[in-house]
Amino acid sequence: MLQVFQRSNFRFMWATKWFFLAFSFAVVLVALAIILVKGFNYGIDFAGGTAVQVRFSEPPRLDHLREVLDGSGLGDVTLQRIGDPGDNEVLIRVERESGVEATGDEGGNVSEKVLGALRGMEAGQAGAGRADLNTISEPALRDFLAARMPAVQEASSNGAAASNAGLIAQAIIRARNAHKGLFTDMSQVTAVPGVTEPIAVILRDQATIGGFSLRGIDFVGPTAGKELLQNTGWAILGSVFGILVYVWLRFHRIAWGLASIIALVHDVVIAAAAMALTGKDFSLPVVASLLTILGYSINDTIVVFDRIRENLRLYRDLDFERVVNASVNQTLSRTILTSFTVFVAVFALFLYGGEKLNPMSFCLLVGVVFGTYSSVFVAAALLVVAHQFLGSKYVKT
Amino acid sequence: MSLDDVRTRLLIIAGSIALCAYLVYPLSRTINLGLDLKGGIHMVMRVKTDDAIKAEQDLSAERIRASLAEKGMAPSHMETDGGALVFHGIDAAKVGEARSLLRDQFPQFSVEPSGEGGLRLTLRSADEAGIRDAAVRQALETIRTRVDKFGVAEPTIQRKGVGPDADQILIQLPGIEDPERVKDLIGSPAFLEWKLVKVPPGVTTEQFRPPDNPQAVEAAFGGALPADVEILPQEVHGDDGRRFTLYWPVTRSSPITGNDLKNARRDADRFGGPAVNFLLSAEAGQRFQELTRLNQGQLLAIVLDRKIISAPRINAVIAERGIIEGGNFTVESAEDLALKLRSGALPAGLDILEERTVGASLGADSIRQGIVASIIGSVIVILFMLVYYRLAGVNAALVLGINILILLAGMASLRSTLTLPGIAGIALTVGMAVDANVLVFERVREELRLGRTAKAALHSGFAKALSTIVDSNLTTLIAALALLGFGTGPVKGFAVTLSVGILANLLTAVFMSRALFDAWLAVNPRLEKLSI
Numbered sequence: 001m002l003q004v005f006q007r008s009n010f011r012f013m014w015a016t017k018w019f020f021l022a023f024s025f026a027v028v029l030v031a032l033a034i035i036l037v038k039g040f041n042y043g044i045d046f047a048g049g050t051a052v053q054v055r056f057s058e059p060p061r062l063d064h065l066r067e068v069l070d071g072s073g074l075g076d077v078t079l080q081r082i083g084d085p086g087d088n089e090v091l092i093r094v095e096r097e098s099g100v101e102a103t104g105d106e107g108g109n110v111s112e113k114v115l116g117a118l119r120g121m122e123a124g125q126a127g128a129g130r131a132d133l134n135t136i137s138e139p140a141l142r143d144f145l146a147a148r149m150p151a152v153q154e155a156s157s158n159g160a161a162a163s164n165a166g167l168i169a170q171a172i173i174r175a176r177n178a179h180k181g182l183f184t185d186m187s188q189v190t191a192v193p194g195v196t197e198p199i200a201v202i203l204r205d206q207a208t209i210g211g212f213s214l215r216g217i218d219f220v221g222p223t224a225g226k227e228l229l230q231n232t233g234w235a236i237l238g239s240v241f242g243i244l245v246y247v248w249l250r251f252h253r254i255a256w257g258l259a260s261i262i263a264l265v266h267d268v269v270i271a272a273a274a275m276a277l278t279g280k281d282f283s284l285p286v287v288a289s290l291l292t293i294l295g296y297s298i299n300d301t302i303v304v305f306d307r308i309r310e311n312l313r314l315y316r317d318l319d320f321e322r323v324v325n326a327s328v329n330q331t332l333s334r335t336i337l338t339s340f341t342v343f344v345a346v347f348a349l350f351l352y353g354g355e356k357l358n359p360m361s362f363c364l365l366v367g368v369v370f371g372t373y374s375s376v377f378v379a380a381a382l383l384v385v386a387h388q389f390l391g392s393k394y395v396k397t
Numbered sequence: 398m399s400l401d402d403v404r405t406r407l408l409i410i411a412g413s414i415a416l417c418a419y420l421v422y423p424l425s426r427t428i429n430l431g432l433d434l435k436g437g438i439h440m441v442m443r444v445k446t447d448d449a450i451k452a453e454q455d456l457s458a459e460r461i462r463a464s465l466a467e468k469g470m471a472p473s474h475m476e477t478d479g480g481a482l483v484f485h486g487i488d489a490a491k492v493g494e495a496r497s498l499l500r501d502q503f504p505q506f507s508v509e510p511s512g513e514g515g516l517r518l519t520l521r522s523a524d525e526a527g528i529r530d531a532a533v534r535q536a537l538e539t540i541r542t543r544v545d546k547f548g549v550a551e552p553t554i555q556r557k558g559v560g561p562d563a564d565q566i567l568i569q570l571p572g573i574e575d576p577e578r579v580k581d582l583i584g585s586p587a588f589l590e591w592k593l594v595k596v597p598p599g600v601t602t603e604q605f606r607p608p609d610n611p612q613a614v615e616a617a618f619g620g621a622l623p624a625d626v627e628i629l630p631q632e633v634h635g636d637d638g639r640r641f642t643l644y645w646p647v648t649r650s651s652p653i654t655g656n657d658l659k660n661a662r663r664d665a666d667r668f669g670g671p672a673v674n675f676l677l678s679a680e681a682g683q684r685f686q687e688l689t690r691l692n693q694g695q696l697l698a699i700v701l702d703r704k705i706i707s708a709p710r711i712n713a714v715i716a717e718r719g720i721i722e723g724g725n726f727t728v729e730s731a732e733d734l735a736l737k738l739r740s741g742a743l744p745a746g747l748d749i750l751e752e753r754t755v756g757a758s759l760g761a762d763s764i765r766q767g768i769v770a771s772i773i774g775s776v777i778v779i780l781f782m783l784v785y786y787r788l789a790g791v792n793a794a795l796v797l798g799i800n801i802l803i804l805l806a807g808m809a810s811l812r813s814t815l816t817l818p819g820i821a822g823i824a825l826t827v828g829m830a831v832d833a834n835v836l837v838f839e840r841v842r843e844e845l846r847l848g849r850t851a852k853a854a855l856h857s858g859f860a861k862a863l864s865t866i867v868d869s870n871l872t873t874l875i876a877a878l879a880l881l882g883f884g885t886g887p888v889k890g891f892a893v894t895l896s897v898g899i900l901a902n903l904l905t906a907v908f909m910s911r912a913l914f915d916a917w918l919a920v921n922p923r924l925e926k927l928s929i
Binding site: 002003053055109111112115131135136137138139140142143144147148173176177180181182213214215216217218219220221223231232234235236238239242243246247250284285287288291292294295296298299302303306310330331333334337338340341342343344345346347348349351352353354356357360361364 | 433547548549572573574575576577578579580663728729732748749750751752753754755756757758759761762763766767769770771773774775777778781782784785817818820821824825827828829831832835836839842843861864865868869871872873874875876877878879880882883887888891892895
């Protein structure tokens with residue numbers, strides 16, 4: 001039988017606990033310092049501004065791109081290659097302009113300016129001013145075709161032409177998605193089933209294959225971000241309070257609730273500091289993962305606390321610290337195993353979940369590790385400290 | 398534990414599995430994908446209701462002036478002060494009479510005296526709120542009509558926010574990837590006006606050429622524009638591709654506006670280029686006829702959102718039917734303009750507060766990566782459980798499968814939306830679901846070590862782990878619910894999957910895993926050694 005710790009008997013309490021409490025205290029202080037000094041790399045969700053994600057058909061030349069964007073009066077622009085190098089993908093982020101902040105006007109048009117500037121780069125090439133098959137959407141393509149399919153229109157009623165155009169538009173957009181959202185040659189379009197020669201002629205004459213496709217836009221105006229930060233604070237406070245009350249009720253004494261809440265805050269502060277330290281995007285999903293850490297890292301604490309309570313009833317005469325130490329040892333296997341399974345699941349997200357889930361899963365990973373650590377070295381240790389200094393009145397259940 | 402009891406519980410499990418399978422089949426139709434996965438545009442817009450208030454005041458100001466003039470109490474001038482209209486120079490002896498007259502005729506204003514011969518009219522707050530509310534509702538209707546006519550499948554267009562934020566509109570358009578065109582289609586007011594061009598004195602209509610700066614227009618009028626004339630710009634594309642702006646002097650008033658339109662369609666001009674034809678209401682048609690009859694040979698500017706599209710010469714008497722041409726139209730822009738005109742003008746401008754556009758290809762990538770990561774995580778977790786707990790691991794794996802099935806069925810029956818963070822929530826649920834199994838199995842091992850029989854060990858293992866399992870799941874649920882309460886969009890999706898996952902977890906860990914073990918014991922009543 002495999003067993004992580006069989007009848008482990010580590011001395012977690014006594015002098016050891018002071019060492020780790022001091023260590024945790026120091027780590028939290030450093031973590032707070034990191035958060036205060038370095039700060040979070042707030043994503044669009046909180047900082048506001050515009051992010052435009054674009055995929056080019058050719059490897060993008062960032063310096064040239066920067067020149068073009070700087071020339072279009074957008075203010076503070078940052079460029080970042082993302083995804084696999086072969087994807088030719090760039091994230092263009094435009095900070096919120098101070099003027100925009102004051103009025104709330106025009107912020108939503110920044111992405112249009114960015115796209116306009118990118119189109120302008122291609123203006124010299126053939127095809128400027130035509131419908132771009134790499135950025136057109138399905139209804140627009142349908143209208144484009146319906147308006148230009150006279151042959152079909154004469155042959156049948158108007159409605160049939162429209163529905164026919166609709167089907168062809170759908171087929172072309174599907175093919176575009178199959179090509180990772182970007183046609184690189186007109187022959188890829190004309191090869192789509194349903195695109196007959198007359199339609200191919202229309203497309204060759206009046207449409208073009210642009211050099212980029214739009215992968216996504218995120219724009220958050222000035223008011224939205226502030227409100228979100230506020231709501232975030234309330235959600236964290238609310239769940240801390242909820243958990244405090246729950247643990248207090250379940251274990252009858254407030255010391256248990258306070259010990260677990262201090263451990264939780266310790267975990268969340270460290271996870272947040274890890275975000276600040278690595279400079280990963282601090283976005284809404286990251287906040288969600290901080291809250292999840294709150295909810296999850298209490299689990300290990302509860303496993304330990306449950307056992308402590310059970311043992312206190314069994315061994316009424318034993319020294320409190322001894323009971324706690326024994327309980328921690330008895331539950332050590334499951335504390336580590338339960339965290340391990342969650343760690344594995346989240347680690348897979350971190351490695352394979354893609355760009356957008358990366359900051360969130362990183363935050364969770366840190367939280368899970370420290371959540372396990374703190375249930376033993378912070379929560380259980382604090383319970384003993386409370387017992388030593390406040391007396392059993394506040395601790396014994 | 399009687400055999401019947403075990404059979405009943407197994408039947409319940411089989412029934413739940415069948416029900417869940419029915420609820421989630423086929424997955425593509427029962428699970429609602431969020432815009433971040435299927436692609437589309439999500440926008441929150443704010444209706445600038447101040448515009449509507451301003452329009453109401455402008456309209457009322459004219460009528461108040463006319464009303465006073467009718468009774469021989471014409472004010473000498475008017476000014477706006479904040480939100481109030483202040484009329485000055487009313488015959489001091491008649492101020493009282495004017496005040497009661499206006500009170501009767503314009504009950505939406507409170508009328509107060511303001512200095513010598515002055516009256517100050519302020520929009521009452523209830524009426525102001527009513528105008529703002531009506532503007533938002535009308536904007537909502539207009540946007541809905543425009544989106545419907547553009548042909549978006551399953552759009553969401555609804556009012557959002559409460560109290561001071563009640564001027565927000567949420568717009569979700571699945572499958573739409575060209576935000577530039579959609580924003581123009583939705584957000585431009587599309588207020589159409591016809592205005593006569595006022596050529597400067599000493600210049601004939603034939604001679605007049607609009608200059609490329611507004612100062613030149615003023616100069617042509619001798620430095621100051623007449624009170625009823627304003628200057629509006631026209632953007633022109635030269636043959637060589639250059640763009641420049643011309644400035645026209647036009648009448649301040651608009652005899653005909655977009656409100657008089659009955660219909661508008663994309664059409665072709667004389668040369669086959671794109672244009673928009675229109676049909677006016679019968680009453681407006683008569684006014685248009687009168688206007689064109691009286692002003693033969695003059696220029697009539699067609700103005701869209703304070704910009705001149707074109708200013709053709711009136712060569713014939715035009716009634717209901719006419720055409721808008723010469724506006725640098727493309728087939729698409731003519732089609733869009735016709736669509737906007739058919740849908741009516743927006744009562745106020747729109748601000749974009751938030752926009753999230755996700756291309757379908759990005760959404761597909763997200764789904765693929767999310768699913769791959771979840772599967773890899775699940776496989777490793779299951780393998781670990783099998784290696785570590787052997788046959789009991791099979792129990793855990795089975796229960797995990799049921800857990801995910803229940804989670805999906807819960808999502809389907811709640812009609813909640815699966816987002817990218819939601820997929821992360823599922824992966825997290827996989828990791829947390831086996832936690833309950835670990836707690837039970839470790840406890841059972843402990844009991845076995847104490848020398849209990851397989852049956853007794855299982856029994857007390859489940860019993861003793863129960864409170865721990867409930868406690869730990871409920872605390873996670875507290876955090877998940879806090880998240881649900883504050884979260885928006887994708888994060889809400891994460892909170893939903895997490896909450897439903899926790900509940901499914903409680904059900905499977907406490908009830909199903911136990912039932913499967915009991916069934917196993919019932920089949921092997923003499924089981925001595927547990928494979929755990």
